[in-house]
Amino acid sequence: MSDQYESISNEDLMALWLDNQLNDKQRAAFEQRCLNDDDFAELVQSANQTSVIADTAKDFELPTWDKENSFNFEKYKKVSQPWWQWQGLPLSSVVCSFVAIFMVLTDLNIESRDGRFSIGFGSQLPQETINKLVEQKLNDKLLEQQKTNQVLFAQYLQTLQNQQTENSTQLTQYLLTSSRQERREDFAELIKYVNDQRRDDQLFYANQLKDFQQELSFQVGQRPNYTSPNSGDFDSTQLNDE
Structure with a gap:
């Protein structure tokens, strides 16, 4: 093999x-x-x-039998179910859950006004509330600007006062360095010069303060408080008070 x-x-x-x-x-x-x-x-x-x-097996015929009477088909017929056993109810519940989740995530708002319904997404504030918020922001901004301007005005006024003090110091040093004879000769002229210079300085500083305050008042919407030096109501002590 x-x-x-x-x-x-x-x-x-x-x-x-x-x-x-x-x-x-x-x-x-x-x-x-x-x-x-x-x-x-x-x-x-x-x-x-x-x-x-x-x-060796032989074929044989199947016996005749009544199929209709052998089984109770009525038992297996479709029976009407109550509405709470409806098979589509779970699916409807799932759909409603998805709709609720969508409304929460998108912040869906439904409003009824004058018989009309309006649908919107996101948080919507009333117009009155928005106006109040805007007005509050503007007031805070103006108040902050006013405080800043007041600080600048105080600094500017201090600068003018320092300049006036420096001018007075220079005049004093001039008088001290001059001889006695020159002081006697120029005493009357110096007094007149000092008075004129003081008057001119007061007018100059008053005009500077008036212009500066008008500029600041224009920014915050306030009227200036200084009186014009050229008017009859001008008081030269106003500068000293400031």
């Missing part, structure tokens, strides 16, 4: 035997395995018995 038939599997030999397609060499190998392999021999015996039963 060649190695080709010795290497053939038991399943292939069994299939060829059942189909009655074994040649002489395959049949010899088949018989040899039946003698040497007990498991293969039992498998062949079982297949042989099954084949004999299949060949």
Whole structure:
């Protein structure tokens, strides 16, 4: 027996035997395995018995029976269910849940006014509230600007006062450095010069303060409080008071 038939599997030999397609060499190998392999021999015996039963079995007719009366089909007919057992109710609940989540996430607002419904997304404040918030912001901004202007005005006034003090100091130093004879000769002229200079400085500083305060008052919407130096109601002590 060649190695080709010795290497053939038991399943292939069994299939060829059942189909009655074994040649002489395959049949010899088949018989040899039946003698040497007990498991293969039992498998062949079982297949042989099954084949004999299949060949000897005869067909028989099915008995006549009434199918309509054998089963109670009324029991399996569709029965109407109550509305709370409706199969679409869970789906409707899920849809309503998604709608509620959408309304919460988008901050959906539904308002009724004068018989009309309006739908909007996001938080909407009434116009009156918005106007109050804007007015409050403007007032805070103006108050902050006014405080800043007051600080600037105080600094500017201090600068003018320092300048006036410096001028007075320079005049004093001039008088001290001059000789006694020159002081006697120029005493009357110096007094007149000091008075004129003081008057001019007061007018100059008053005009500067008036212009500066008008500029600040224009920014905060207030009227200036200083009186014009050219008017009859001007008081030269106003500068000293400031």
